[in-house]
Amino acid sequence: NIEYDKSGGLEICLGEEDYNNRVNFINETRKASRTGTYDCDMLQVNELQKMLPKIKLGKEVCGGSYCPHDGYVNPLNLVKALHKGFQLNGGIFKYGQFVDKIEFSSQIFSIYTEDFYFNSEKLVIASGLITKKLSEMVGLNVPVGPERGQILITERTKRILPLPAGRIRQNFDGSFLIGGSNEDVGYNLDTTVEVMQQMADRAIKIFPILKDLRLIRSWAALRVLSPDLHPVYIESEKCPGAFAVTSHSGVSLASLHSSYLGEWILQGHHKDKLEVFHPSRFDVP
Ligand SMILES: Cc1cc2nc3c(=O)[nH]c(=O)nc-3n(C[C@H](O)[C@H](O)[C@H](O)COP(=O)(O)OP(=O)(O)OC[C@H]3O[C@@H](n4cnc5c(N)ncnc54)[C@H](O)[C@@H]3O)c2cc1C
Known part of the structure; x- marks a missing residue:
């Protein structure tokens, strides 16, 4: 519940x-x-x-x-439910692992933590205030x-x-x-x-x-x-397959993030509707 x-x-x-x-x-x-x-x-x-x-x-x-x-x-029950849903759908959590390096080569990401390294074709960076730092590693500027x-x-x-x-x-x-x-x-x-x-x-x-x-x-x-308080959703042009996702109101927007946004990341749907959340909106002279 x-x-x-x-x-x-x-x-x-x-x-x-x-x-x-x-x-x-x-x-x-x-x-x-x-x-x-x-x-x-x-x-x-x-x-x-x-x-x-x-x-x-x-x-x-x-x-x-x-x-x-x-x-x-x-919000505590919501986060527990999201964790459970993620795992029931085949997701695996590795607790306490802090990513400190990301590399991209031959369309594959290599993600390093102190204990492990992971390979993937897609990568979603959703690390709160650290999103800015990790996103820079895949050529993105996410000003939060x-x-x-x-x-x-x-x-x-x-x-x-x-x-x-x-x-x-x-x-x-x-x-x-x-x-x-x-x-x-x-x-x-x-x-x-x-x-x-x-x-x-x-x-x-x-x-x-x-x-x-x-x-x-x-x-x-x-x-x-973010500077205008609205979410930032972006895919990297330099490293296609890397996404950065950040927003205040992660609780209010949880249903959007667990449906609409997943469909964008996995299947490329809704691109036109999410365009307004691209951080290029901050590049005004
Ligand atoms: C006072 C306050 C009131 C709020 N009220 C509301 C509200 O009423 N409604 C609402 O919807 N939202 C509210 N929020 C915001 C909501 O809590 C946030 O949207 C949400 O916590 C942000 O979620 P996030 O997952 O993006 O970031 P975070 O919650 O910061 O999670 C980031 C995660 O990334 C992990 N991480 C960081 N660095 C690394 C790394 N290098 N490698 C691996 N993992 C890493 C962290 O350990 C953490 O688990 C409020 C926030 C505050 C502070």
């Missing part, structure tokens, strides 16, 4: 600026879509409150948006960099939030997940009291009842971001 619930999702706005930013984001997303549509609507406070009968909104909430396509999934996000977890309580509300979600076990921050601090993985306070403060302004819950855990992790 991956604890997937396609409940729809909210973004809750505090203050006019927040609200206007959300309206602008929705308009920009509509403009960027092929069909000119984006199924996401702004709601007034009373409409939001009707959707959240068991948890009261704070006084500073001035509206929000609802998108029926959003939802929640337990880190962005720190801090996360807070509360103690468990009864289920009162029926759908994710932007940076506040209630897990299936009843704990609330609050976060994450967006910080440009390089590869620093510290948590900081100042940022944790800001996140907790905002969460309590949205749902005042959260002030009664104790925090039990916090951590920081690094997002893998």
Whole structure:
């Protein structure tokens, strides 16, 4: 059970600026879509409150948006399920092996780790922030960099939030997940009291009842971001058969990555549709 619930999702706005930013984001997303549509609507406070009968909104909430396509999934269970599916389909994992060299000769890749070396006709580089370094070995430039996000977890309580509300979600076990921050601090993985306070403060302004819950855990992790925050999917021209795949939102995009993207890599399908994710879009003078 991956604890997937396609409940729809909210973004809750505090203050006019927040609200206007959300309206602008929705308009920009509509403009960027092929069909000119984006199924996401702004709601007034009373409409939001009707959707959240068991948890009261704070006084500073001035509206929000609802998108029926959003939802929640337990990322740990999802990753376990993907591993299992991979192995059931004949995939083999070699844990703890760090690739440090890739060579290409006579249409064959040789991939070296400390203990092994592997040969293959195709190679997919999907190593998070290390994608940039490994991709250079097959003639690719994949510009990704880190962005720190801090996360807070509360103690468990009864289920009162029926759908994710932007940076506040209630897990299936009843704990609330609050976060994450967006910080440009390089590869620093510290948590900081100042940022944790800001996140907790905002969460309590949205749902005042959260002030009664104790925090039990916090951590920081690094997002893998391209300059325009969108995915990069590319096949090498210099070493055909080598692909680089990287995106933020690897959880939200998991179904695309495990279907559409696989069909592109294995059978060459959907090339025209994936062209917009080529990193040449960053080569502007
Ligand atoms: C605070 C925060 C909040 C987030 N929220 C969301 C969200 O709400 N929804 C969502 O969809 N996504 C979210 N994400 C992003 C999601 O977690 C990422 O998309 C995902 O972790 C990136 O996946 P990845 O597999 O590309 O990279 P990673 O998870 O970094 O995995 C890369 C893998 O490559 C391996 N590796 C690295 N170097 C080598 C090497 N030389 N040889 C072999 N293996 C190597 C690493 O060990 C690792 O296993 C969030 C991330 C953060 C930090």
